[in-house]
Amino acid sequence: MSEKIQTIDEGGNNLGVLARSEALNIAKDRGLDLIQVSSSADGSYCTCIIQSLSKYKYEKQKKLKKASGSSSSKQKEWWFKSNIQDRDIKVKLEKVREYLEKGGIVKIVLKASRKVSLSELKATFDKIREKYSEFAKEVGQVKTDQENINVNDISVLIKLKK
Numbered sequence: 624m625s626e627k628i629q630t631i632d633e634g635g636n637n638l639g640v641l642a643r644s645e646a647l648n649i650a651k652d653r654g655l656d657l658i659q660v661s662s663s664a665d666g667s668y669c670t671c672i673i674q675s676l677s678k679y680k681y682e683k684q685k686k687l688k689k690a691s692g693s694s695s696s697k698q699k700e701w702w703f704k705s706n707i708q709d710r711d712i713k714v715k716l717e718k719v720r721e722y723l724e725k726g727g728i729v730k731i732v733l734k735a736s737r738k739v740s741l742s743e744l745k746a747t748f749d750k751i752r753e754k755y756s757e758f759a760k761e762v763g764q765v766k767t768d769q770e771n772i773n774v775n776d777i778s779v780l781i782k783l784k785k
Contacts, residue, residue, distance in 0.1 A: 627668040628657075633675075646671060698780070700730045705739040705747050712751055720758050723783040728762060731755070732778040748777045760784050 628646045630638040633655060641649075650657040656676045662669035672679070701719055703712065719729050731751065735744045748765075763780040 625662065625666055625669050629668060629670040630657075631670070631672045633673055638673075640668065646673070649673060697727045698730060699727055700732055703731065703733045703747075703751060705733060705735045705744050707747065709750070712754060716751070716754050719755065719781075720783075723759055723781070726783075728780055728782045729759075730778055730780050732776055734776055744777060752779075755781060758784060 626643050628641050628643055630641045630646045630649070632638055632649075633653070638646075638649070647657055650673045653673060655673050656679075657671050657673055658676060658679050659669050659671050699722055701715060703715065707715075719731070723729060733744060733748045733751065735741075759781040760783075761779050762782050765777060765779045
């Protein structure tokens with residue numbers, strides 16, 4: 624910590640540039656901590672706040688959580704069954720569109736029933752793809768999961784067209 628300290632108190636008031644010993648005394652008198660939040664590149668001065676360390680850590684964690692929560696990288700998965708009707712596709716894709724307009728990313732998963740061939744599954748997926756291509760674009764590649772003998776899944780990530 625440098626000798627010149629730009630000091631801010633617990634209320635957010637700027638106390639100005641103080642000597643390190645003076646800033647420490649103010650913090651000690653108030654029963655709080657002197658926390659360095661930034662420093663200059665050459666180390667000639669730094670910015671400190673007078674606050675409880677636990678409160679500072681809590682607020683910092685809260686800001687990080689809020690920032691990560693508001694990012695547009697939220698992903699939601701929507702499942703469609705292989706025997707889905709056209710009307711049901713339309714209704715589900717309307718919900719998908721609403722979610723995409725809020726900034727999210729959607730993973731569309733087409734789940735096959737046991738009696739559906741892969742070609743029938745792909746035909747159903749093509750119907751779904753045709754409808755969502757009006758408002759969304761594919762982010763990733765279409766994946767076909769054939770590891771399990773009984774289940775064939777097709778999935779793709781989409782996001783709103785700009």
